[in-house]
Amino acid sequence: MYRPDEEHEALRAAVREVCRDVVAPHAAEADERAEFPQASYDALRAADLHAPHLPERYGGVGADALATCIVVEEIARACASTALVPSVNKLGTMPLLLAGSEELRQEFLPPVAAGEAMFSFALSEPDAGSDVASIRTRAVPEGDGYRIDGVKRWITNAGISRFYTLFAVTEPGAGSRGISAFVVRADDPGVGFGPPEKKLGIRASPTCEVHLEDVLVPASRMVGDPGSGFATAMRTLEHSRITIAAQALGIAQGALDHALAYVQERSQFGRKLAEFQGLQFMLADMGMKIEAARQLTYAAAAKSERGDADLPFFGAAAKCFASDVAMEVTTDAVQLLGGYGYTRDFPVERMMRDAKITQIYEGTNQIQRVVMARQLLSR
Missing domain, CATH: 2.40.110.10 (Butyryl-CoA Dehydrogenase, subunit A, domain 2)
Structure with missing residues (x-):
């Protein structure tokens, strides 16, 4: 099963609060200056959200794969750059968790869990x-x-x-x-x-x-x-690319949130934009695709936690589909905001720019399709 339980939803609420209070207010300035968001990182460390996947025996909180995805999703909803803190900490440490000696883990994982190193x-x-x-x-x-x-x-x-x-x-x-x-x-x-x-x-x-x-x-x-x-790297990516799906999911959700707020406030031709059926259809498609991406990402996270044999397919599918959805949804969000969407007065243009990389890194979406096809053909 992959349905979030009460603890997962409580975690989501806690992450959302940190992002609302600290991460989101710094996102635009950090992007404009191209500077590492230190204040956001400090807030993640204070809340134990910087490397939630690390096991308790190394000083971590021992979050499961779904919980880690929820953390990344909620941070990316506010700032995709900051979401790379827990994502990359997982990517960098997974080889040790999968194949490293206990001595190596004991030496290098506790400083990451404590927020002293990335x-x-x-x-x-x-x-x-x-x-x-x-x-x-x-x-x-x-x-x-x-x-x-x-x-x-x-x-x-x-x-x-x-x-x-x-x-x-x-x-x-x-x-x-x-x-x-x-x-x-x-x-x-x-x-x-x-x-x-x-x-x-x-x-x-x-x-x-x-x-x-x-x-x-x-x-x-x-x-x-x-x-x-090489084998360790490929096994690592099977697990870590799911966090990129979660990042893409968060970017898309953040863009939809801003678009929904805008169309309910902005009026043209004497009516709220939200009353125009053509725009309602756009919003419906955005919400439908985001929810489909969410279900696929959460299913892949559950398979990662269990180490299922079809994880390579589901991990690749989640990353590929969620990132394609993020690119489409953020582009539509810019369109819904019209000229304002094209300016830096609103965050959707940043989200559109951020979404593009999710189709490229941790294996391009063309490579993800190769991975999926190979597993289908091997059955």
């Missing part, structure tokens, strides 16, 4: 986006560790996060079986960061290159066995 995921490279097996970053054995050289690109919250799950080639020529995962710290000698990318949306969440030059890490920081990095 954890990013460093997989993509300048010439390896969807084609993950083509990464070139190398990790060469040296003494009791590995020396890493390479460049990672499109790394969310890079420069803000203290820890990074990083993927590198340890066995050249072995393809995906030659990739291993490591934990790298921002303060490891040889780690550097490029300038923030100038982006269309999620401007308050920094996206930077991570440069690695002769970075020596101990062998104890390898996540899982040598050569298991």
Whole structure:
């Protein structure tokens, strides 16, 4: 079952209050300045919403997958950039939860649970986006560790996060079986960061290159066995892309909320906009598609929690469908607000810009369709 229970709804109410009081008021300014929303992050930490998925044994609150989705959804309803705090913390730490040693978990997860550090995921490279097996970053054995050289690109919250799950080639020529995962710290000698990318949306969440030059890490920081990095990355994405579905869902819901308020206040030709049947049809379609995306996302979250065999299909479907809905709904919201929707006086133009990335990162929607088709054909 995936129906939210009373605890889930109480959590939703609590997150919504934090977002109303702290996150939403900072969203437009953070986007305008392209600055990390520190005040919003501090509010999430104070409410234990920054990494709710972490188990209690590591100092976390132990939220299940559905609860984590609700947190991300409600934050994204106010600010998509801020929603990347719990989303990326989950993305960065899932490899440790899935394949890391207990010693590695005990070392790196408690600081994240306490809000003392954030954890990013460093997989993509300048010439390896969807084609993950083509990464070139190398990790060469040296003494009791590995020396890493390479460049990672499109790394969310890079420069803000203290820890990074990083993927590198340890066995050249072995393809995906030659990739291993490591934990790298921002303060490891040889780690550097490029300038923030100038982006269309999620401007308050920094996206930077991570440069690695002769970075020596101990062998104890390898996540899982040598050569298991690609499999760990794919398993991680099966779980984490559901939070992107939740982010897209929240963006869409926020846009619909603003559109509903506007059409009930604005009058033209002596009538409220909400009284025009053509606009009512637009609103109905927006609400219908959002609710369909919500049900699919929550179902995928439940499958993630149980580890169901069809999780790859449902995770890909939720991310693909919810992000497509977010792009459509936010575009319609701008249309419903007319000229005002095209200005920064209202948040729907920001939401439209933010929605676009949900169709691209954590696997483009074309890749999601490949994932879905492969699982359908394997039955």
